[in-house]
Amino acid sequence: MPLPAVETLIPADTSPPLQDAPATAKPSFPALGLIPELLRAVAEQGYSEPTPIQIKAIPPILQRRDVMGAAQTGTGKTAGFALPLLQLLAPQANTSLSPARHPLRVLILTPTRELAAQVEESVRTYGKYLPLRSTVVFGGVDIGPQMKVLHAGVEILVATPGRLLDHLHQKSVNLSRVEFLVLDEADRMLDMGFIPDIKRILAVLPKQRQNLLFSATFPDEVRRLAKELLHAPVTVEVAPRNAPPDLVTHQVYPVPLLRKRALLVHLIRSRDMRQVLVFVRMKRDANRLARQLVQDGVTAKEIHSDRTQVERMQALEDFKQGKVPVLVATDIAARGLDIEELPYVINYELPHTAEDYVHRIGRTARAGLPGEAISLVSPDEMKYLEDIERLLKRKLPQAAVPESLAQSRHPSRPQESRHERGAGRHRPKPHHEPKVHAHAKAQPVPSRISPHAFDYSKPYEPAAPAPASKLSTVAPVQRRHHRPTAALLGGGPAKREPHK
Ligand code: AMP
Numbered sequence: 001m002p003l004p005a006v007e008t009l010i011p012a013d014t015s016p017p018l019q020d021a022p023a024t025a026k027p028s029f030p031a032l033g034l035i036p037e038l039l040r041a042v043a044e045q046g047y048s049e050p051t052p053i054q055i056k057a058i059p060p061i062l063q064r065r066d067v068m069g070a071a072q073t074g075t076g077k078t079a080g081f082a083l084p085l086l087q088l089l090a091p092q093a094n095t096s097l098s099p100a101r102h103p104l105r106v107l108i109l110t111p112t113r114e115l116a117a118q119v120e121e122s123v124r125t126y127g128k129y130l131p132l133r134s135t136v137v138f139g140g141v142d143i144g145p146q147m148k149v150l151h152a153g154v155e156i157l158v159a160t161p162g163r164l165l166d167h168l169h170q171k172s173v174n175l176s177r178v179e180f181l182v183l184d185e186a187d188r189m190l191d192m193g194f195i196p197d198i199k200r201i202l203a204v205l206p207k208q209r210q211n212l213l214f215s216a217t218f219p220d221e222v223r224r225l226a227k228e229l230l231h232a233p234v235t236v237e238v239a240p241r242n243a244p245p246d247l248v249t250h251q252v253y254p255v256p257l258l259r260k261r262a263l264l265v266h267l268i269r270s271r272d273m274r275q276v277l278v279f280v281r282m283k284r285d286a287n288r289l290a291r292q293l294v295q296d297g298v299t300a301k302e303i304h305s306d307r308t309q310v311e312r313m314q315a316l317e318d319f320k321q322g323k324v325p326v327l328v329a330t331d332i333a334a335r336g337l338d339i340e341e342l343p344y345v346i347n348y349e350l351p352h353t354a355e356d357y358v359h360r361i362g363r364t365a366r367a368g369l370p371g372e373a374i375s376l377v378s379p380d381e382m383k384y385l386e387d388i389e390r391l392l393k394r395k396l397p398q399a400a401v402p403e404s405l406a407q408s409r410h411p412s413r414p415q416e417s418r419h420e421r422g423a424g425r426h427r428p429k430p431h432h433e434p435k436v437h438a439h440a441k442a443q444p445v446p447s448r449i450s451p452h453a454f455d456y457s458k459p460y461e462p463a464a465p466a467p468a469s470k471l472s473t474v475a476p477v478q479r480r481h482h483r484p485t486a487a488l489l490g491g492g493p494a495k496r497e498p499h500k
Helices: 036-044 052-062 077-092 113-126 141-154 161-167 186-191 195-203 220-227 255-271 284-294 309-320 356-359 381-392 402-405 417-427
Strands: 067-070 106-109 135-138 155-160 180-183 208-213 235-238 250-252 277-278 300-303 326-329 344-347 373-379
Touching: 036 077, 036 113, 036 235, 052 067, 052 208, 052 235, 052 356, 077 113, 077 180, 077 208, 077 235, 077 309, 106 161, 113 135, 113 155, 113 309, 135 161, 141 161, 155 161, 180 220, 180 255, 186 195, 186 220, 186 356, 186 373, 195 220, 208 235, 208 381, 220 255, 250 381, 255 373, 255 402, 284 300, 284 373, 300 309, 309 326, 344 356, 356 373, 356 381, 373 381
Parallel strands: 067 208, 067 235, 106 155, 106 180, 135 155, 180 208, 250 373, 277 326, 277 344, 300 326, 344 373
Antiparallel strands: none
């Protein structure tokens, strides 16, 4: 795989410059000093050479330095921290059945369940020839099985902050032997309101430890956190590996709001799109658009935080396998998704933060293949387009909406008709386009959460208590009552996915 140009999408750092990572002469895994067990696992993955973030991050991590990494998912950053951490754990790796011989030494915190699952899978893959144990914990699923695995002893734990606090609360995890902490996607942790949870977790970690922080962007609060957390860190910066600007074709369709849906269907059909990730801003819009696409004869599913973990995993799997060609997603749900060779990303709505556009397009043009980022931009969104163009430092090419769409028989409806709303509960998959009552007054969409499902719209309640572990030595964490649950994964407060 040719190494892409290294550049940064991170706004200039105003804090004092940090020492740069040492340049590595030869971009090969053996040259990075990795042990044979890891080289074998990496070779099995078909990685012929390390990516820029791996070249820059692996040596200082092996030297027990703190690292601040400016890199997003897709750059190969997981192997960038997982490989050296596995190597640092390797001398004590053992096959003993005793939990005491498998103390928790690496804690990796991620903002989303999907990312947590992906990271743990990578750790498992890269560490397959070492007798080390890892597991993943996140909210929205039964805590019991997670407790059992933790009690048996694991050296590496990948967790979302809210669920980790639950485990601390229930004394099912012991953090007193943690030597390495990884904060993955710190900026998204901030967006999702996880910083207070992270501070609670930091308070119970041993002070002596190596810290690694990765973030795609560095807003002030992430910089402050990095300053608090990291000691004389090495900074490493790379552009998204698979989305260098010349591999992504950007295309903007200026289109009236009411023509968006027809244009979307037209684009999917006329270009024979077999795999397209469609972004909207709000959960409700993801539900609605996926439903409308199905009505239009386009197989589609939605992925956002009101869907159960199982539903989200299923939707993602169906999409990855090509069973469902269109996945409608919100920004938070799509964050960190690693979808190989995704050819198209469509912004049905532009994000209100220009950085999110970069994250969205980072989903396409992966694995060195070209990708297209298409944006349907209504007049009210032009200001967001300007922000994006300012961030990318260039104008995005505009395309004309085909004339024929003016006579479209499938006008997009910004609001659901009463008829459709009523049908929502009792008739999950309507076969016909319901009549549109243009002046129907908007009503709130009924909640689709079953009484037994994990309800993200409710204040946070810790998971049901379970018998305390004899192994645990961690003091109970004081939890606020009625803390709102994180919009997406693992339970966290404050900023939630918009749900209008
Ligand atoms: P990540 O940024 O860690 O989510 O990695 C994104 C993708 O890159 C994953 O599918 C990895 O399997 C893949 N990957 C990681 N390192 C390499 C490498 N050195 N060569 C090729 N692919 C890689």
